[in-house]
Amino acid sequence: MQKVKEHSHTLNEELEEHKKNSLILAEKLEQSQAQALVDPLTNVLNRSAYNLKMVQLTHEFKRYNEEWALLMLDIDRFKKFNDDFGHKLGDKVLKSVAGTVRDTIRVSDQIFRYGGEEFVVILGRINAKTATQLAEKICRQVEKDYFVDGDKKFQVTISIGGAIISKDDTEMSLFERADKAMYRAKNNGRNQVVMAL
Numbered sequence: 001m002q003k004v005k006e007h008s009h010t011l012n013e014e015l016e017e018h019k020k021n022s023l024i025l026a027e028k029l030e031q032s033q034a035q036a037l038v039d040p041l042t043n044v045l046n047r048s049a050y051n052l053k054m055v056q057l058t059h060e061f062k063r064y065n066e067e068w069a070l071l072m073l074d075i076d077r078f079k080k081f082n083d084d085f086g087h088k089l090g091d092k093v094l095k096s097v098a099g100t101v102r103d104t105i106r107v108s109d110q111i112f113r114y115g116g117e118e119f120v121v122i123l124g125r126i127n128a129k130t131a132t133q134l135a136e137k138i139c140r141q142v143e144k145d146y147f148v149d150g151d152k153k154f155q156v157t158i159s160i161g162g163a164i165i166s167k168d169d170t171e172m173s174l175f176e177r178a179d180k181a182m183y184r185a186k187n188n189g190r191n192q193v194v195m196a197l
Contacts, residue, residue, distance in 0.1 A: 039113040041091055042098035050112035050120055054171040057122065061165050069131035069164050070174050071121040072182040073101065073138070076157045076190040078117035089149055093156055096147050104141045105134065120178075128164050128195060135160045135193040143191060157191035164195075 037049035045053075057068060075081075075097055082090040094117065101111050105121060112120045121138070123131050139160055147154040161182025165174055177196040185194040 039098075042094050042113050044098045044102060044119070045110060045112040047112065047114055050114060050122075051171075053110065053112070053122060054175075057124075058165070058169070058171050058174075061169075062167075065167075066125055067127055067164055069123040069126050069128075069162055070178045071123065071131070071135050071138070071160055071162045072114075072175075072178040073097075073119040073121060073158050073160050074182055074186065075117040076159055076186070081154075085149075092149060093147060093154070096145070097142055097156060097158065100142050100145050101138055104138050109134075120175075126164075131162055131164060132193060132195050135162050135195070139191065139193055159185035159190050160193045161185055162193065162195045 037045055037052075039046040060066070061068065075093065078090065078093065081093050094113075098111065098113065098119065101119060101121065105111060105123070108124050110122045112122070114120045123134060126134070139158060142156060142158050145156075147156050159182055161178045161180065161184065163169075163174055163177040163181060169177075181194040181196040185192045188194065
C-alpha cells in the first residue's frame with residue numbers, strides 16, 4: 001500500500017511538471033505567433049497581419065455594413081535617402097515614419113508595413129470626411145516631424161491614397177482603389193492626400 005501511495009505521489013508530481021511545461025510551451029507558441037505578425041524593423045504589424053485583417057473586415061462589412069477606410073502611405077523619394085545616405089539611414093526613416101503614424105492614428109486604428117517604404121493604415125468605423133481629415137493629419141504630422149541623424153536634419157514627407165469600402169469591394173479592389181489614389185497623390189506633387197471616389 002505504501003509503495004502504491006509513493007508511486008501515486010510521484011505520478012502526481014510528474015503530471016504537475018508536465019502541466020507547467022505545457023503552459024510554458026503554449027505561452028512561447030503564442031508569443032512566436034504574435035511576433036510572426038510584427039515587422040521587426042518598424043515594430044508595426046506586417047503584411048501577413050494585414051492580409052488576415054482584410055479578410056476579417058471585408059466579411060464583417062458584408063454582415064454589419066459599417067464603413068471603414070484603407071489608406072496607402074508611401075514615403076516620398078525614399079530611394080534617395082537610401083542612395084544618398086545608405087540603408088542604415090533609410091531604416092531610421094522607416095522607423096520614424098511608422099512611429100509618427102502610430103502616434104497620430106486613433107487607438108482603434110491599425111498600421112501595417114506593407115513592404116519597402118509602403119504602409120497601410122486601416123481606419124475602423126469611419127466615413128469619407130473623417131477619413132480624409134485623419135489622413136491629412138497623418139500627412140502633416142510626418143511633414144512636421146523633422147528626422148534628425150547626428151548633425152543632419154531631414155524632412156520626410158509621405159503621399160497618401162485612401163478609399164472607403166463599398167458593397168462591391170473585395171480585399172483586392174479596395175486595395176487597388178487606395179493604391180491608385182496614392183499614385184495620383186505622388187503624380188500631383190507628393191506630400192498630399194487623395195481619396196478614391
